[in-house]
Structure formats: structure tokens, C-alpha cells
Amino acid sequence: xxxxKLPLGIQNFEELRKxxxxxxxxxxxxxxxxxxxxxxxxxxxxxxGKSLLVSTLQCYFEGKKELFEGLKIMELxxxxxxxxxxxxxxxxxxxxxxxxYHYLDDTLTKYEEIYGKRATEATLSNRFTGIIERAYxxxxxxxxxxxxxxxxxxxxxxxxxxxxxxxNLYRDFxxxxxxxxxxxxxxxxxxxxKFTQISLFSVLNTLSNISFxxxxxxxxxxxxxxxxxxxxxxxxALAAQKKWDVAQTMHELKDMYDGYHFxxxxxxxxxPFSVISALxxxxxxxxxxxSGATEMLPKILTNFEKDVExxxxxxxxxxxxxxxxxxxxxxxxxLYQLGFLTIKDVIGEAYRLGFPNREVNGFPxxx
Numbered sequence: 154x155x156x157x158k159l160p161l162g163i164q165n166f167e168e169l170r171k172x173x174x175x176x177x178x179x180x181x182x183x184x185x186x187x188x189x190x191x192x193x194x195x196x197x198x199x200x201x202g203k204s205l206l207v208s209t210l211q212c213y214f215e216g217k218k219e220l221f222e223g224l225k226i227m228e229l230x231x232x233x234x235x236x237x238x239x240x241x242x243x244x245x246x247x248x249x250x251x252x253x254y255h256y257l258d259d260t261l262t263k264y265e266e267i268y269g270k271r272a273t274e275a276t277l278s279n280r281f282t283g284i285i286e287r288a289y290x291x292x293x294x295x296x297x298x299x300x301x302x303x304x305x306x307x308x309x310x311x312x313x314x315x316x317x318x319x320x321n322l323y324r325d326f327x328x329x330x331x332x333x334x335x336x337x338x339x340x341x342x343x344x345x346x347k348f349t350q351i352s353l354f355s356v357l358n359t360l361s362n363i364s365f366x367x368x369x370x371x372x373x374x375x376x377x378x379x380x381x382x383x384x385x386x387x388x389x390a391l392a393a394q395k396k397w398d399v400a401q402t403m404h405e406l407k408d409m410y411d412g413y414h415f416x417x418x419x420x421x422x423x424x425p426f427s428v429i430s431a432l433x434x435x436x437x438x439x440x441x442x443x444s445g446a447t448e449m450l451p452k453i454l455t456n457f458e459k460d461v462e463x464x465x466x467x468x469x470x471x472x473x474x475x476x477x478x479x480x481x482x483x484x485x486x487x488l489y490q491l492g493f494l495t496i497k498d499v500i501g502e503a504y505r506l507g508f509p510n511r512e513v514n515g516f517p518x519x520x
Contacts, residue, residue, distance in 0.1 A: 159387070159433050161426075164204040166212045170220045177379045177425075180226035182372045183209050186363070187297075187339055194342045196364040197415070198492025199446050200426035201373040203343040207240070207301040210341060214238050214297040236338055237288035237296045239264060244302040248309030250318035257281075257326060264288075277322075282329040285336050295338035298330075304344035308449060311479070320348070346449075346490045347478040365475050367418040374413055374422025380406070387432040394435040409437050412509035414496040417471075424492075427512060439512045441492075447516070449491060464494060465514075468503045 160174035169176055186193055187210060197203050212220050216235030221227055246256040254277070261280045268287040274280045288296045307323070310316040330340065340360075347362075363369050380388070381403070392402040410427045414420065430440035469485050479487055485506055488494045493516075497507040508514040 159429050161429050161433055166208040167220055177375055178224050179372055180224045182369055183213060184226045184229045187213055190361040192340045192360040194360055194362050196344055196347060196490060197373045199345055200441060200444055202425055204301050207299050207343055211238050211240055211299055234294060236294045237292050240299045242301050244305040246306040248306060249315040250322050253306045253319055253322055277326050278329045282333050285333050289336035296336055297338050298340045300342040302344060303342045304346050304348055307348050308346060365416050367416045370416040370418055370420040371422050375425045375428055376422055391432055391435045405437060409511045417499045442512060442516050465507045468505055471502050471504055474504055
């Protein structure tokens with residue numbers, strides 16, 4: 154992190170850097186994503202920093218070198234090419250097909266004002282690929298397509314009669330991407346849950362699910378080292394408030410908010426929203442739970458009708474966890490994706506799952 158104000162709720166990289174907020178430097182991994190596989194998908198629980206990551210990628214692709222001064226990426230990037238970026242924030246897409254259509258239409262209209270539109274482009278899909286092609290032709294550089302919280306409308310409509318129409322709209326919208334690979338530098342999607350029944354995962358058959366890659370295990374969240382190195386003043390202030398020493402303060406933070414593992418390397422990360430909230434308020438509370446992270450649980454727990462306590466310590470096949478989607482009606486899979494279970498150990502070709510920390514373990518429906 155660079156010294157500054159606590160970045161609670163800040164999801165825009167440019168605002169964060171210009172506003173003097175703390176930043177945990179993940180830009181070496183940002184560079185790796187931008188210059189690695191063309192199509193990537195990253196799944197992480199809500200409020201783990203996905204939107205800030207997407208914003209950081211956007212600033213990188215737009216060549217905003219000045220925002221990255223002093224960060225790791227400066228040792229890796231030499232050219233700082235300015236590329237066209239098409240950015241979707243799907244959490245603005247509502248909970249039904251009509252709202253989603255209007256959001257996509259409005260977003261495409263914004264980019265058509267920059268890159269133009271052909272009269273023959275009647276469908277959303279044709280307009281989308283037309284924008285990509287013209288952006289490439291006009292700039293001479295391949296385009297970055299960033300889709301943040303791709304699954305938000307699908308989550309909101311899940312297990313309702315609105316879901317199929319939302320799914321079909323997604324399928325139609327993204328179908329054309331496969332034919333315009335020569336215009337594209339990077340497609341990067343983030344989300345919480347995985348819905349493979351939309352064309353994003355079937356059409357982009359080369360889509361890399363980097364959610365379980367060891368090299369990206371800490372790309373979202375805060376490591377113990379990042380907290381100790383960069384949040385000393387805040388830790389000492391919390392210690393003074395609670396009349397603890399630093400060692401006990403770190404133990405309490407670890408017990409309450411640590412314990413998330415997103416790959417077989419078992420590199421641990423703390424819940425960033427809860428840690429920053431606790432240090433800001435100097436109180437240890439279930440901030441993530443209270444922030445709306447449990448929104449989907451009523452649907453899931455009602456649907457599965459299982460004793461969730463039995464899932465703590467349960468095994469799940471590695472390949473299944475990494476490739477299956479929410480439609481499989483498996484509580485372990487869904488609760489992992491939502492952040493209520495995490496990888497605790499690797500047993501052969503299986504993961505042992507469990508509650509990550511006291512914040513989650515103390516949530517009543519999981520007891």
C-alpha cells in the first residue's frame with residue numbers, strides 16, 4: 154500500500170490515486186492479466202475489490218501512466234500504449250431482461266457517440282461488435298473489453314421467472330465476440346457466481362478461469378504482510394482503543410477476518426472490506442455480513458434444504474469446484490462462490506472446504 158486515507162468504498166482507481174487513498178499494490182498481477190491470455194474470468198466474493206481491479210485495468214489500457222508512478226507495474230511496462238476500452242458495469246443492469254436491455258442499449262449508445270454506428274446494426278450484438286471493430290480501425294490498437302460483475306442481473310433473477318429471459322439476452326449479446334478476436338487485446342470478466350449456460354463460457358471456449366490460479370491467489374483481498382507493512386498506524390490505534398498490544402490485535406483481526414484461500418497454494422487473504430471497516434471504526438464487527446453479502450442466501454438455503462453446518466470440513470472434487478456452475482444445485486459450490494466457505498486444505502484431487510473465519514462462522518443461518 155501507499156500511505157494515505159483508508160479507501161473504504163472507493164472503487165475507481167483514478168479517484169483513489171488522485172485522492173491520496175491507501176492502495177495495496179497489485180499492479181504486477183494487473184500487468185500479467187493484461188499481457189497474458191486474451192480471455193479471462195475472475196470470480197471472487199462480493200466486496201473483495203473486483204471493481205477496483207477492473208478500474209485499474211481500464212486505467213492501464215488507457216495509458217494513464219501518471220497514475221501508476223511508484224507502483225510495481227512501472228518495472229514491467231515500457232510502452233504505455235493507449236487502447237480503446239469498452240467497460241460494462243453489469244450491477245447497473247437491474248434484475249430483469251427489460252432493465253438489462255436498457256442498460257446495454259444506453260452503454261452502447263455512449264460508445265457509438267465516440268466510434269459511430271452503421272444503419273445495418275439493428276441488434277445489440279451487432280452494435281457491440283461494430284463498436285469493437287470501428288474502435289480498432291480508428292485507433293489502430295486492439296480493444297480491451299471489461300465486464301464487471303457480469304453475473305449481477307443473473308443473480309438478481311435467479312430462481313424466478315425472469316431468469317431465462319436474462320440468460321437469453323446475455324447469450325445473444327456476447328455471441329459475436331468470437332468472430333472479432335483480431336480486434337481484441339483483452340476480455341476480462343469479473344463476477345461472484347458462474348453461469349455457464351450463457352454464451353460467455355460456451356462461445357469464448359478459450360476463456361481462462363483464473364479464479365483458482367496460484368499466481369492470482371492474492372489479487373483481491375489483503376495479505377497479512379500488506380496489513381502489517383502498510384497499516385501500522387491504524388493497527389496501533391485499534392490496539393490502543395481495545396487496550397491490546399499489536400500481537401493480540403493482529404490475532405483478533407486474523408480470527409475475525411482472515412482465512413480465505415482461493416487456490417491450492419493456500420495463500421491466505423483477509424476480507425478487505427471488513428478489515429478496512431474495522432480499522433476505520435476501531436471496532437471488530439461483522440461488516441461484510443452486514444453489507445449485503447447474504448442477499449442470495451435465502452434462495453440458496455431454501456432451495457437446498459440441507460444442514461449447512463455439515464458443509465464445514467466437507468470435501469469437493471477440484472475439477473468440479475473449478476468448472477461447475479450455480480445451476481448444479483450444489484450448496485458447497487454456491488456457498489464457496491459467495492464467500493461463506495473457502496478452501497481449507499487439499500486432499501489428493503479434492504478440496505476440503507470450511508468456514509473462513511469468525512465473522513462468517515458466527516452468522517446465525519450458518520450455525
